[in-house]
Each structure stands twice: as C-alpha cells, then as structure tokens.
Amino acid sequence: MERKLIKVRVNGEPHELWIKPNITLVDLLRNELGLTGTKIGCISNSCGACTVIMDGMAIKSCSILAMQADGKEVLTVEGLAQDGTLHPLQQSFIDHAAFQCGFCTPGKLMSAKALLDENSNPTEEELRRDMEGNLCRCTGYVKYIEAIMDIAQHPGKYSAKEG
Amino acid sequence: MREFEYLRVNTVKEACSLLSEHKEEAKILAGGQSLLTLLKMNILSPSYLIDIKFIPELNYMDFDDKDGLRMGALTNHRTVEKSPLLKEKFPVLPETELVVASVQTRNWGTIGGTLVHADPIGDMAPPLIVLDSRVKLVSSGGERTIPLTELFVDFFMTVIEEDEILHEIQIPPLPPRTGVAYQKFSTIEAGIKIAGAAVLVKLEDGVCKDAKIALSAVASVPMRSIGAEGILKGKPINDKLIEQAAQMASTEADPVTDMHATDEYRRELVKVLVRRATKMALERAKAAKS
Numbered sequence: 001m002e003r004k005l006i007k008v009r010v011n012g013e014p015h016e017l018w019i020k021p022n023i024t025l026v027d028l029l030r031n032e033l034g035l036t037g038t039k040i041g042c043i044s045n046s047c048g049a050c051t052v053i054m055d056g057m058a059i060k061s062c063s064i065l066a067m068q069a070d071g072k073e074v075l076t077v078e079g080l081a082q083d084g085t086l087h088p089l090q091q092s093f094i095d096h097a098a099f100q101c102g103f104c105t106p107g108k109l110m111s112a113k114a115l116l117d118e119n120s121n122p123t124e125e126e127l128r129r130d131m132e133g134n135l136c137r138c139t140g141y142v143k144y145i146e147a148i149m150d151i152a153q154h155p156g157k158y159s160a161k162e163g
Numbered sequence: 164m165r166e167f168e169y170l171r172v173n174t175v176k177e178a179c180s181l182l183s184e185h186k187e188e189a190k191i192l193a194g195g196q197s198l199l200t201l202l203k204m205n206i207l208s209p210s211y212l213i214d215i216k217f218i219p220e221l222n223y224m225d226f227d228d229k230d231g232l233r234m235g236a237l238t239n240h241r242t243v244e245k246s247p248l249l250k251e252k253f254p255v256l257p258e259t260e261l262v263v264a265s266v267q268t269r270n271w272g273t274i275g276g277t278l279v280h281a282d283p284i285g286d287m288a289p290p291l292i293v294l295d296s297r298v299k300l301v302s303s304g305g306e307r308t309i310p311l312t313e314l315f316v317d318f319f320m321t322v323i324e325e326d327e328i329l330h331e332i333q334i335p336p337l338p339p340r341t342g343v344a345y346q347k348f349s350t351i352e353a354g355i356k357i358a359g360a361a362v363l364v365k366l367e368d369g370v371c372k373d374a375k376i377a378l379s380a381v382a383s384v385p386m387r388s389i390g391a392e393g394i395l396k397g398k399p400i401n402d403k404l405i406e407q408a409a410q411m412a413s414t415e416a417d418p419v420t421d422m423h424a425t426d427e428y429r430r431e432l433v434k435v436l437v438r439r440a441t442k443m444a445l446e447r448a449k450a451a452k453s
Contacts, residue, residue, distance in 0.1 A: 001166040021167065022166055022202075024164075024199065044203070045196060045199070045200055045264075048267060057241070058267045058270060059270050062199075063195065063196055063199045063268070063271075064195065065195060065212075067169050068214065068216060111266070114266075115266070129261065132351065133265020133266055133267045
C-alpha cells in the first residue's frame with residue numbers, strides 16, 4: 001500500500017512520517033513514535049483508554065484515522081509533566097490514590113485536562129457526565145472524581161508545586 | 164483494517180466526482196466515529212476512502228426566521244451541543260447531544276455522519292424527525308432534498324445513491340406554542356441505548372393542534388409512531404390521553420431482542436419514554452411563546 005506523508009506535532013515535537021493510511025492515531029503514537037503511555041483497551045470507541053488531546057479536544061485515538069491528524073497538535077500523557085514535575089492532575093491522582101491497575105489512567109488524565117481547560121470550575125455532575133467516555137474496570141469511579149474536583153475547587157493548591 | 168487508498172478532498176465537487184468514478188468501491192469518511200469500528204472489524208473493506216472531514220463548505224450553521232435552520236453535514240456533535248443559536252431556537256438538539264456517546268466522540272463525530280450511518284439506535288434522528296427536518300443530498304448530477312424520515316430504509320441502509328453525499332440538514336422554524344422533548348433509556352447515560360422517544364406537541368386554544376412522535380432503537384429504522392400521534396391530535400391533552408398514546412406507540416414499535424434487552428422490555432420502555440417525553444413536551448408547549 002502506498003505510504004502517505006503526514007506532519008503532526010506530538011507533545012510539542014514536530015514529526016514528519018510516511019505512514020500506511022489504514023492505521024489509527026493510537027497506532028501511530030505507540031508503534032511509530034514509541035509513546036506507549038496511551039493505552040489500547042476496547043479498540044471500538046467505547047472505553048476511552050486511548051484518549052488524547054488533539055487541537056484542544058479530547059478524542060479517542062483508536063477511532064481516528066492517523067491521516068486525519070495531519071497538521072494537528074496532539075498531546076499525550078507523556079506531554080503532561082513539565083521539566084520533571086508532574087502535572088497538577090497527575091499529582092492529584094497520586095494524592096487521592098485515584099487508580100488501581102492504572103490502565104485507564106492516561107485516558108482519564110487527558111479527558112480531565114481537556115475538560116478543565118474548557119471549564120475550570122465544573123460541578124460534580126458536569127464532571128461525572130463529561131468523564132463518561134472513560135471506563136474503569138477496577139471500580140475506580142469515586143477517587144478520580146475527588147482528585148479532579150480537588151483541582152477544580154483549589155486551583156492554587158497544586159500550581160505551587162508546578163513551580 | 165484492510166488496505167485502501169486514502170483520498171482527502173477539499174470540495175464537495177471533488178468528493179462527488181471521486182464517488183461517481185469509484186461508486187461502490189468507495190466509502191465516505193467524515194468523523195469516522197462509527198465507520199472506523201466497521202473498518203477495523205472488516206465488516207467494510209472499501210478500496211477507496213474519500214475523506215470529506217475537512218471540506219470547509221460542509222461546515223456551517225445559518226438561521227433565518229422564514230426558512231429556519233440550515234446546518235452543514237460536517238457540523239460536529241459538540242458544536243450542536245454548545246451552540247447558543249440552537250439552544251435558543253431548537254433547545255431539544257443541544258439537550259439530546261448531552262446523551263450522545265461521549266465527549267470524545269462528540270468532538271470528532273458529525274451530525275451528517277450519524278444520520279447516514281443509519282443505526283436505528285442513533286439519538287439525533289428522533290428529535291430531528293419530529294422537528295420536520297429535511298436533508299439535502301448532492302451528486303455530480305444535481306441535488307435533491309427529502310424529508311429525513313424518507314432517508315432510512317433498513318438497519319444501516321439509506322436511500323443515498325452510491326454517487327451521492329449528504330450535504331445539509333434543514334429544519335423549519337419552530338411554530339408558536341410548541342414544545343419538544345427527547346427521552347432515552349440506557350444502562351449508563353451515554354451507553355448503548357435500549358429505547359428512545361422524541362415528542363413534539365403544538366397547542367392551540369388548549370387543544371393539541373399537532374403532535375409528532377419518533378422512536379429509536381425499537382425498529383429497523385428511526386420510526387414515526389403515527390397511531391400514537393393521531394390519539395393526541397385535536398384533543399386537549401390529559402394524563403389519560405397520554406397513557407393511550409404511550410400504549411399505542413408501544414404497540415406500533417417493532418423491536419428486536421439482542422444482548423442489551425428483550426423486545427418485550429423495549430416495548431415496555433417505549434410506553435414509559437413516550438409518556439415522559441409527551442408530558443415534558445406539553446409543559447414546554449404551555450411555556451412557549453405564542
């Protein structure tokens with residue numbers, strides 16, 4: 001199959017890649033760029049483990065053709081920490097023990113970041129509704145809500161740690 | 164996913180020309196939120212994938228008081244959900260979007276895509292049907308506009324010819340004293356739906372002047388419940404009448420049994436959802452400006 005050239009920025013780094021058109025964005029991130037933080041769960045647009053942020057929007061990278069990321073800016077979980085310091089959401093997830101096996105965590109972090117970027121002060125109801133696209137098989141549906149709400153309600157709490 | 168040739172186009176004209184060249188060997192890709200799953204499962208394996216997602220001329224929303232709304236097929240779900248214009252003119256649409264799939268899917272999936280995918284569980288068709296929506300289909304040979312109800316033929320099948328694409332959704336202005344509501348039931352709010360019902364009620368002098376009821380997930384297509392509409396029309400709506408209409412809608416539905424629910428359970432839910440949506444539409448019609 002004829003390979004096609006795409007240009008995409010991932011976590012601020014520009015990439016030019018010749019790819020087969022029949023791969024999805026998550027394949028590109030994991031197999032072409034080695035960014036395995038983004039997980040593959042259901043591969044059918046349900047579980048949200050593959051959530052990344054593209055041009056400011058949370059999307060499921062298993063359900064977008066890599067070709068559609070041409071010219072786009074993608075942020076994955078690897079791009080959250082800055083200069084060795086965890087992103088406030090990551091720190092809050094740790095402080096609240098907001099995961100068990102951790103498989104859904106990268107997707108949850110990315111959904112939470114997109115949500116807070118758009119609405120820094122969501123109600124718990126809005127938060128629960130907007131996080132519905134991220135499933136967890138370890139019954140972890142309480143702690144991560146507390147972790148995100150903590151950030152939303154105390155915007156200064158973690159920014160100090162960001163330096 | 165099998166191999167295909169990927170063709171990105173920037174105009175409707177290019178898309179139509181490629182479609183008339185490749186016909187049934189080609190599939191149109193917009194947001195791909197349903198299509199990609201089918202491609203990954205090899206249920207579909209087109210030789211050509213024509214990517215229309217980035218055609219600017221298919222992404223717009225205009226409203227005027229005379230003709231109503233015209234919405235480009237590539238308008239994404241999230242845009243519908245957030246649109247101040249739609250919140251004012253057709254609030255049932257942004258409201259329904261909140262229960263369509265997940266934020267991630269709504270960010271990339273398009274309103275046109277969900278309609279042409281023609282999955283009868285789709286949430287957007289019922290409210291669009293009761294709003295009397297029409298869809299414009301274009302091909303290299305010309306264009307035609309048909310009522311949305313006539314788009315659907317069977318599970319995942321539409322009347323769209325192999326060289327046509329869906330260009331626009333048109334919704335006439337909402338008449339005065341009219342209320343619309345959508346109710347659905349699923350195991351989790353944005354999960355696979357068991358049944359859904361949209362109801363439109365128009366009042367005049369305390370009487371139901373017009374009623375429209377559309378159901379999803381309970382037949383091979385999003386269906387109108389004409390008998391139930393007939394029960395409401397021309398009478399003052401009270402609880403007893405709503406109960407009769409709900410019962411009739413339940414009889415008219417033609418659901419299947421699958422892993423999510425039995426047909427009997429779906430019929431029972433139709434009754435509940437039509438009752439709830441009718442009550443809500445009625446309250447909204449009473450509150451609407453005359």
